[in-house]
Amino acid sequence: MKITIGENKVICNTNINTILQYFLIYLLIISHGAKIYSLNEWTFTYLSLIIGAVYILMNRNKFQNKYIVHMLVIVVFMFVLVFVHSQPYFLTVAIKVIEPLILLFTAFNIDKEHFFNRVVKAILFFAVISLGFYLVQIFDASKLKQYLVQVPGWELSDFYGTLFYTYRGVYAGFRNNGIFTEPGLYQMVLNAALMIGLYFPEYLEMPKKHYTISILLLIITILTTGSTTGYMSLGIIIVGFLVKRNTDILNRRARRYVIGIIVVVLIFLIINNSMCGTDSILNIFVFSKFNEMQSFENASGNARLSMMNVCGEIIKNNPLALFLGSGFTELTNAIVTSGVYATGAFIVSFVTAAGIPAAIFVYYPYILKPILKKKNIILGLVFALVWLNTSLAQSRYIYPFLILLPYLLDGANRKRNAIEVER
Incomplete structure (x- = not known):
């Protein structure tokens, strides 16, 4: 039986x-x-x-x-x-x-074996959907207001939709923010998937053709976010990938496509900038950000610099705060007293409020420890720079997709050990 x-x-x-x-x-x-x-x-x-x-x-x-x-x-x-x-x-x-x-x-x-493959698949799923909604947003944004459910928004703008896309009303412009409240948050998720795909292709259970399409799709979606922080992270990831020694056939294939994409994008941006001037993509999403910092006190870049300045003054007046922290009450009072709009730069504010020892302990296993391993120096630097780039822009203590490296390395080691056992 x-x-x-x-x-x-x-x-x-x-x-x-x-x-x-x-x-x-x-x-x-x-x-x-x-x-x-x-x-x-x-x-x-x-x-x-x-x-x-x-x-x-x-x-x-x-x-x-x-x-x-x-x-x-x-x-x-x-x-x-x-x-x-x-x-x-x-x-x-x-x-x-x-x-x-x-x-x-x-x-x-x-399920350690399939986790990263499923992470990338899930992010690709939302990326494809966001690109569809993004096209509608560009050509006829009123359709989004018509079919997406209105939800509570910010001071000057109503928001529409939560499950598959969020339209930000007057804040939307030509920026793709997916299901997130702003493009700067969406780019984190997309860049994390790109890092997995480029640096650990062995995790992705897909044919070579689908792999190449996935990398291209992620890069395109990141570009549509219009996030300066996202562009900087994308640059860090690509430079690290090109510098890194790639022996895997998928990595070599991706390397050629990444170089091709960079060349095409650069040529397009140069032509677009020469033809459109102030309405060019580079001016709208990059150069204008620096102009805003000079012209508008509440520009996002100024808000982060203001947070750093406030924290710097606290440390200057109370050096012991570096070790024991100043506490969040003093930090809040300092921001209010300064009279400036200060937000973001969460790593700076966390160090100021809780102290360097607390910050080192919190981030050590996920950010600092991987850098100290010589064989992973490029990987560690790429992930650390992407994390630091984002930490100086956003206002939460930890974003899970920015601390994936130790888990990625753990999985890679297990895969290598399994191959050796089979041999």
Whole structure:
């Protein structure tokens, strides 16, 4: 008699894990600042923490995992700072730091072998959809207002849509922000997928032709965001990829296409700039940003510089803040007293409020440690520069797709070890 119950059970568990992992990947994507996340932020935060805690409790052997220990010590660290500064807000900071860490840990461990392939597929899915909506936005934006549900927006603009695309009204212009509240958040997700594809093509379960199309699609979508930060990250990624020694056939193939894309884009931008002048793509999305900083006090670049200046003054007046932090109350009061519009630059504000030791401990396993491994020096520098570039622009403590490198390296090592065992 043939018994198949065990096999069916394995198939059932596999299907459940696949569905759960895709759901957690969706949470990872929207946690970077999707409109649906911003409207229900704490609901998603608690959901992520609960799912992660339940998963860890059901897999108690993972308590010895270095990432779990790291998260627990962060909680203790922030709890101590509550008493040092008499500010319970440090517990809120601990929750917002732990959220992306535990979500990434859980999503990865559910199915390590397929995690990165599914991450890239999910991002490509949203990229294709966003390009479709983006074309509609360019040619007839009124259609988006007609068919997308209006949701709460910002001071001067209404927003439309959450699930597949978010139209930003007067802020939209010719910029593709996908399901996010702004293009600067969307570019993070896209650049993360590009880094996986270019530096770790062995993770992607797709034919060579589809691989090439995927890389091209990601680059095009990044360009449509009109994000200066995104363009800088894209430049860092491409330069690192071209400098990196590539022996894999997919990498060599991608290298040729990337060089071809760069040449075509540069030629197009030069022609566009000479023909359109102030209405050129370079002027609208790059040069104008520097002009805005000179002309408009509330320009995004000025807001980040103002945050750095405020933090610099706090450290100047209280050097001990470098070690123990100034606390978030003093930081907030300094911003209000300065009378300037200061936001973003989260790494600078976090170091000022919590101190260098706390910041080093929080980021060490994900950013600093990979750089110190000599064999991964280019990879480490690329990921660190992309992280730093974004951290000086955005206002959250950790974005999960910017701290993927240790997980990528862990998976690559396991793949190499599996190949050696088979031999």
